[in-house]
Amino acid sequence: MPACWVRGTSCGTLRAHSPRPEPRRMSERSESPFDLDALSAWLGQAVTGFAGPITLQKFKGGQSNPTYALDTPNKRYVLRSKPGPVAKLLPSAHAIEREFRVLDALADSEVPVPKVLALCQDEGVIGRMFYLMERVDGRIFWDAALPELDAAARGPIYAAMNDTIAALHRVVPEQIGLAxxxxxxxxxxRQIHRWSKQYRASETQTIEAMEQLIEWLPGAMPADEEARIVHGDFRIDNLVFHPSEPRVIAVLDWELSTLGHPLADFAYHCLAWFTPPGIMRGIAGLPIANLGLPSLESYIADYCQKTGRQAGIPDLNFYLAYNLFRLAGIAQGIAKRAEQGTASSAKALETGALARPVAELGWRIAQGHMH
Known part of the structure; x- marks a missing residue:
């Protein structure tokens, strides 16, 4: 069954989900948090062809930026807003204007993104900043092993995913106004310093592997300063595929996007081959060849061919270890909040407990133990 493109979970590799979470569903609550008349009036002026009346339903889930299905008699849209009330937000948090900017800039590129229609920065309209985009319907695969497909159909899905991240990393930021x-x-x-500092601030126990990574990573950084648009959370369940073809029609969740090293982005994507199914949403330990899934080596070779990397990725262990270090830092922050009682759910405790095994995996890979 086709799924709406909307979701929204930052750093979802670490989220405590079952291997096949339910698709994003809309809330059964019918009341709106907004003044729909004011919203409809603003959209009528800002969006060509927009005409109410409108109905609004929030999508369930852990979006840090609330996301709504907005329907009119003639067209279906998606509205994404900052959470409210605005006064309680940090100045740099929930920067949906950045999401709007990158989606708008990529509209004419090879990267498939939803078409954004209007950004409202006037918080007086509905009490918070928001933007409107067209709605894209297709397939979302929540399990990287693709159990709903036959073996012969899985390889083309991975090839399409590879095409998409390669297309993103071929984009020159300066050429689309994102310098x-x-x-x-x-x-x-900058990233290693930031995450080391955040890890220290949330440290609840000594994790020897994390100590090793904090010491090793600064001296192992590659010399090149390559900069491209990085998605920050590129993985299979942040993509919408065509309803019947092995083709990506929209890349979702640009909240963590920035300028950075493309191989950091690609290596994060490749963590699926190193992490197990279930809570880490990976394919490690599965009979990959029998399932029709590509080997990591062939997947990397395809990406390198598409991005002109004739030498391959010599420092792959660094890029992988860096991402695992970052994820361990995120998990440690969740563990600290769980300890303090500000994130006391069972899922928070489960996710926080990943700090140690994730750091240990990162340190093994840093030492060259890739299998």
Missing amino acids: DYGAAGNYFE
Whole structure:
């Protein structure tokens, strides 16, 4: 059954889900948090052809930026807003204007993105900033092993996914007006410093592997300063596929996008081959060849061919270890909040407990143990 493109979970590799979570569903609550008359009036002026009346239903789930199905008699849209009330948000948090900007900039590129229609930065309209986009319907695969498909159909899905991330990393930011979309230079240095600091602030126990990574990563950084648009959370369940063809028709969840090293982005995507099914949403330990899934080696070779990397990825262990270090830092932050009682759910405890095994996997890979 086709699924609406909307979802929204940052760093979803670590989310405590079953191997096949339910598709995103709309809330049964009918009341709107917004003044629909004010919203309809603004959209009528800002969006060509927009005409109410409108109905609004929130999509369930853990979106940090609430997302709604907005329907009119003639067309279906998606509205994405900052959470409210605005006064309680940090200035840089929930920057949906950045999401709008990157989606708008990529509209004419090879990267399939939903078409954005209008950004409202006037918080007086509905009490928070929001943007409207067209709605894209297709298939979302929640399990990287693709159990709903035959073996022969799985390879083409992975090939389409590879095509899409390669297309993103071929985009030259300066050519689409995104030269200032992120800080210039020293990407890994800045990221390692940031996540080391955040890890220290949330440390609840000594994790020897994390200590090793914090010491090793700064000295192992590649020398090149390559900069491209990085998605930040590129994985299979953040993609919408054509209803019947092995083709990506929309890339979702650009909340973490910035300018950075494309191989950091690609290596994050490749963690599926190193992490198990279920809570980590990977395919490690599965009979990949029998399932019709590509080997990591062939997947990397395809990406390198599509992005002109004739030398392959010599520092792959660094890029993988860096991403696992970052994910361990995120998990440790969740563990700290669970300990303090600000994130006391069973899922928070389960996700927080991943800090140690994720860091240990990262340190093994850093040492060259890739299998």
